[in-house]
Amino acid sequence: MQEYRKILIEKDQVVPIAEKMKKEGRFLVMIHGYIDKDGQMDVSYEYAVDPAIESYHVVGQMELPSISEIYDTAASWPEREINELFGVQFEGLDTSQRLFLPEDMLETQGRGHIMVTPLSELVEKNKKEAQS
Amino acid sequence: MSYIVPIGPYHPALEEPIHAKLYTEGEVIKDAEVFVGYNHRGIEKLATERNAIQTLVLVERVCGICSHSHALTYALAVEAINGIQVPKRGEYIRVITAELERLHSHFLWLGIACHIIGHDSMFMHIWDERELVMDLLEEMTGNRVNYAMVTIGGSRRDISDELRRKILAACDKLEEKLKRITEIAVTDKTIALRTKGVGVLTTETALKMGAIGPHARASGVDVDVRRDAPYCSYDDFEFAVPVTPNGDVFDRVVIRALESAESIKIIRQALDLLPEGPINLGNKLVKIQDGVAVARHEAPRGQLSYMVVGNGSFNNHRISVHVPSYKNTPTIPAMLRNNTVADAGLIVASIDPCFSCLDR
Numbered sequence: 001m002q003e004y005r006k007i008l009i010e011k012d013q014v015v016p017i018a019e020k021m022k023k024e025g026r027f028l029v030m031i032h033g034y035i036d037k038d039g040q041m042d043v044s045y046e047y048a049v050d051p052a053i054e055s056y057h058v059v060g061q062m063e064l065p066s067i068s069e070i071y072d073t074a075a076s077w078p079e080r081e082i083n084e085l086f087g088v089q090f091e092g093l094d095t096s097q098r099l100f101l102p103e104d105m106l107e108t109q110g111r112g113h114i115m116v117t118p119l120s121e122l123v124e125k126n127k128k129e130a131q132s
Numbered sequence: 133m134s135y136i137v138p139i140g141p142y143h144p145a146l147e148e149p150i151h152a153k154l155y156t157e158g159e160v161i162k163d164a165e166v167f168v169g170y171n172h173r174g175i176e177k178l179a180t181e182r183n184a185i186q187t188l189v190l191v192e193r194v195c196g197i198c199s200h201s202h203a204l205t206y207a208l209a210v211e212a213i214n215g216i217q218v219p220k221r222g223e224y225i226r227v228i229t230a231e232l233e234r235l236h237s238h239f240l241w242l243g244i245a246c247h248i249i250g251h252d253s254m255f256m257h258i259w260d261e262r263e264l265v266m267d268l269l270e271e272m273t274g275n276r277v278n279y280a281m282v283t284i285g286g287s288r289r290d291i292s293d294e295l296r297r298k299i300l301a302a303c304d305k306l307e308e309k310l311k312r313i314t315e316i317a318v319t320d321k322t323i324a325l326r327t328k329g330v331g332v333l334t335t336e337t338a339l340k341m342g343a344i345g346p347h348a349r350a351s352g353v354d355v356d357v358r359r360d361a362p363y364c365s366y367d368d369f370e371f372a373v374p375v376t377p378n379g380d381v382f383d384r385v386v387i388r389a390l391e392s393a394e395s396i397k398i399i400r401q402a403l404d405l406l407p408e409g410p411i412n413l414g415n416k417l418v419k420i421q422d423g424v425a426v427a428r429h430e431a432p433r434g435q436l437s438y439m440v441v442g443n444g445s446f447n448n449h450r451i452s453v454h455v456p457s458y459k460n461t462p463t464i465p466a467m468l469r470n471n472t473v474a475d476a477g478l479i480v481a482s483i484d485p486c487f488s489c490l491d492r
Contacts (some may be wrong), residue, residue: 002361004212004425027355028342029428030454032439037422037449046426046437051361053426073462074342078454100169100491 003052006044011061014045018067018075021047028071029053033082041086066090133158137473139480141170148487152464152480159472164465171491176451183446184210184284184418191438192278194453195489197240200233201431202438203282206451208363208427209440210284214418220407222286223365228299228402229273229281230364230429231395235306236265237432238346238388238395241484242313245385248478249326254316261309268302271295286412296403303400310396314389327382331467331479334379341463345434345456347483350387351379357430369401381482388484419446431456433484455489 009017021028029046036042036059043064045056058064068076069092079090080099135156141149149170155163175194179187191206192199204226211218218226239262246254266276273279273289281287291299317323333343338351348355356373358366374390376383420442428437434456443449460483467479 002208002212002363002428006424025339027344029426029435029437030439030452032426032452032454034439034441034450034452036441037443044424044439046439048361048428053361053428055424055426072341074459077458077462097167098169100172 005052005054007054007056009056009058011058011064014056014058015065015067015070017056018045018070022070028067028074031075031078031082033086033088035086041088043082043088062087063089063091066093068093134162137476139476148485150461150480150485150487152468152476154468154473154476156473159474161468161471161473161476164468164476166461166464168461168487168490171488173492175492176453179448179451181447184420184448187448187451188282188284189280191451191453192280194492195455195486196277197237197486198233198431198433198436198489199278200229200281201429201436202453203280204230204364205427205429205431205436205438206440207282207284208429209425209438209451210418210420210442212425212427213421213423213440213442214284216285216413216418218286218364219410219412220365221290221409222411224402224406225287225289225291225411226282226364227366227369228291228399229269229279229287231399231402232265232269232272233279234395234432235392235399236262236269237484238392239265242317242385242388244481245327245381245478246323248481249323251320251322254313254320254323258313261306261313264302264306268299271298283412283415284418285414286410288412290411291403291406296406300400300403303396303403307393307396310389310392314386314393317385317389323385324382326475326478327385328380330381330475331471331482332378332380333463333467335377337466338379338463341466342459343463344459345430345432346387346391347384347434347456347460347463349373349375350383352377355435357428357435361428363427363429368405369398371398381478384482384484417446419444420448433457433486433489434460453492455486455492457483457486457490461485461487461490 027048029048032044040060043058047054079093082088083095084101137154140151151167153165154161188203191202194202239258243255243258270276273281333351335352338348338353354375371394376387422444424441426439437454439452441449
């Protein structure tokens with residue numbers, strides 16, 4: 001079975017770890033984003049340290065440095081996706097174009113689209129609308 | 133004169149939606165951009181409202197070609213969270229299905245590549261071989277797509293002794309025909325003229341952009357999850373990982389032919405060594421324990437990874453799907469540069485793209 005190592009890190013360790021991994025010639029498997037049980041944003045950087053995966057989690061941060069300078073599109077596409085779905089801001093990332101979701105996502109308040117994860121502002125907006 | 137040539141989202145060479153903007157100087161492409169997201173179905177969101185067995189059915193529908201890979205990788209992730217040990221026979225049957233799927237996927241792509249090149253007789257020959265694999269899969273699983281062979285804790289259907297012998301006999305036949313296909317692919321002048329030196333992705337660029345799977349191996353990057361991080365008893369089998377150095381479309385054709393031969397080798401070993409015993413741990417629905425796990429599988433197009441987060445209930449808290457095309461699609465502009473517009477369709481198709489997978 002493939003081993004999975006979960007390691008908690010701080011925001012300022014993201015770039016040094018990416019640089020170290022790139023130097024060692026490791027593949028960036030994926031950057032995942034999810035909201036954990038406590039409602040905290042969890043962004044995890046998974047590196048293939050074969051045969052295991054080292055997974056670096058940053059919890060509770062909505063602003064992170066981008067590692068797309070180091071890992072090119074292997075990092076910038078997942079970062080753009082997380083930005084779209086969760087609203088996490090990646091410093092230095094070009095988010096002028098949508099990757100997966102429609103351009104008018106926010107204007108149409110998500111109506112007619114399947115929401116992948118609740119964009120917090122939309123959830124708030126819908127709640128307010130329901131109350132009024 | 134410089135023009136912007138749009139390709140897609142609807143294009144005769146690609147049955148899946150992608151939009152590419154080609155910035156051309158005369159007939160030569162100087163730069164390109166790709167746009168995805170035309171097939172976003174919100175699979176990840178749907179999965180949060182389903183239990184493990186229902187999710188298996190759902191994730192199989194992410195992709196029509198590598199459906200077994202998706203179900204397998206999801207099951208691997210859930211088994212990792214819950215610490216479930218799959219019976220050996222169940223693992224072997226998973227491997228056999230996965231390798232048959234790789235065969236049919238590679239044959240499908242080889243056929244399409246020949247069709248785009250304009251070598252239609254080769255296309256028909258290859259798809260004829262593919263039909264042999266599809267028949268085996270149908271007999272084994274009951275379906276031509278969405279095999280439903282995986283359950284949490286094993287496989288759903290057993291392979292009888294009669295079927296085992298039948299697959300072994302088919303392997304001999306396939307091997308012989310594949311040899312002929314490989315020989316034609318390597319020596320045929322039509323294929324060489326249309327593919328050699330076309331859509332080159334250098335080793336350096338492939339590493340920089342993180343390309344994976346056969347696409348990367350054709351560019352000289354030696355990666356394969358089956359060998360580097362074995363799962364599902366893949367370390368029981370002997371197989372080679374072919375790597376070619378040039379990174380053009382020709383190498384991508386060759387690498388898929390070579391990989392198909394290795395898949396046949398694995399299927400034969402798995403059938404010869406098929407252990408006795410149960411194929412799964414029963415049908416009891418499992419709660420996904422509180423935790424997070426990532427599983428990786430070498431799908432036909434490259435490394436497929438699933439992250440599953442559980443919260444102690446039957447439903448997933450979150451799943452995140454990362455398909456091989458996610459890494460390979462961004463390399464398209466780098467391959468298109470300094471090629472002609474006439475080759476653009478072939479180059480885009482040469483990564484064996486799956487945009488339905490990518491968009492989820």
